[in-house]
Amino acid sequence: MNTLSSPLKSGTPSRAHRRRRRTGFTPARLGVYAFLLTAALFFLLPLYVMLVTSVKPMDEIRLGNLLAFPTHFTLDAWSAAWQSACTGLDCNGIQVGFWNSVRIVVPSTILSIAIGAVNGYALSFWRPRGAGLLFGVLLMGAFIPVQVMVYPLVRVLASVHLFSSLPGIVVIHTIFGMPVMTLLFRNYYVSIPQDLFKAARIDGGGFWRIFLQLMLPMSTPIIVVAVIMQVTGIWNDFILGLVFAGTKNLPMTVQLNNIINTTTGERLYNVNMAATILTSMVPLAVYFISGRWFVRGIASGAVKG
Known part of the structure; x- marks a missing residue:
């Protein structure tokens, strides 16, 4: 006589079946993902603006499009910052x-x-x-x-x-x-x-x-x-x-x-x-x-x- 009944026969979902159901998207999980995405944008957006601004010529920067990709990519600003930017009376860069x-x-x-x-x-x-x-x-x-x-x-x-x-x-x-x-x-x-x-x-x-x-x-x-x-x-x-x-x-x-x-x-x-x-x-x-x-x-x- 079989004293152990199968989970499927008894109508109770198995542990593996419950685990698969938990891996789906729930409101709590969506909230966590939304928070992480917002936090990532909060920290990465200023870095993105700094990077794209540093490789733009001043003519593009004057247009005021902070988030736009540079039309004319240049590293002249990096060279100037390192070698010739003025720190007061001295212009030897950073x-x-x-x-x-x-x-x-x-x-x-x-x-x-x-x-x-x-x-x-x-x-x-x-x-x-x-x-x-x-x-x-x-x-x-x-x-x-x-x-x-x-x-x-x-x-x-x-x-x-x-x-x-x-x-x-x-x-x-x-x-x-x-x-x-x-x-x-x-x-x-x-x-x-x-x-x-x-x-x-x-x-x-x-x-x-x-x-x-x-x-x-x-x-x-x-x-x-x-x-x-x-x-x-x-x-x-x-x-x-x-x-x-x-x-x-x-x-x-x-x-x-x-x-x-x-x-x-x-x-x-x-x-x-x-x-x-x-x-x-x-x-x-x-x-x-x-x-x-x-x-x-x-x-x-x-x-x-």
């Missing part, structure tokens, strides 16, 4: 700001990550006296507005002759990046089993030996996250570079502002758009190239606490 930003970003990123990694390691495993108080100060320092500390830092850097210099702006970015980097590395190292650290101590490992030979090789996911955060944050900075870098070391964002606000007769919108895209290419490239490792770093405990 390439000067690009190399200034590179000289600022590279040492600032390395120093802030190195110091943050050591601090996070010490706060997570070694537990020095006053570690809780220090962690609270770092947590508070990570959320202090930059504008509050500009004037005191100007006075301090001026007293040690680092104001308006490349080492001065590197020190500033290192200081402002250290609290966030310390929190990231501390939260990452806390997720590592304590038994691993204790075993290294039993084997005779000291503070630096455990950090360099054990912890640092395991820190690739969080280092990638830290590099992405620091490179994009420092590259996109405006106020710190404007105040502390000096006229000879102005970063790309400040040079972009100077190009847009410098006019000698007609405002060249195609050159401005090309300069804007050139300024944003480095953060975009970092996200597109290392986005997968960024997600891995977060999934590996980079933001656990």
Whole structure:
């Protein structure tokens, strides 16, 4: 006697049949798709306008058709933005700001990550006296507005002759990046089993030996996250570079502002758009190239606490 009745005979739809029915378009799913499409247009439409404007001659731009494709495609605006656009009295293009930003970003990123990694390691495993108080100060320092500390830092850097210099702006970015980097590395190292650290101590490992030979090789996911955060944050900075870098070391964002606000007769919108895209290419490239490792770093405990 068959005690199990078939789903089709009993009139109850099978699980596979219900799953097939759920894959159809429902009002909720249509709403999600509509929201995603709207969000994509919201972010991509300005980029599209910037791209098409940067490859149009000024004669077409004067017609006022922002969304129209260029009739005469040209890259002259890109060449002018890079090589000959005026940033005040100098007309050397935005390439000067690009190399200034590179000289600022590279040492600032390395120093802030190195110091943050050591601090996070010490706060997570070694537990020095006053570690809780220090962690609270770092947590508070990570959320202090930059504008509050500009004037005191100007006075301090001026007293040690680092104001308006490349080492001065590197020190500033290192200081402002250290609290966030310390929190990231501390939260990452806390997720590592304590038994691993204790075993290294039993084997005779000291503070630096455990950090360099054990912890640092395991820190690739969080280092990638830290590099992405620091490179994009420092590259996109405006106020710190404007105040502390000096006229000879102005970063790309400040040079972009100077190009847009410098006019000698007609405002060249195609050159401005090309300069804007050139300024944003480095953060975009970092996200597109290392986005997968960024997600891995977060999934590996980079933001656990």
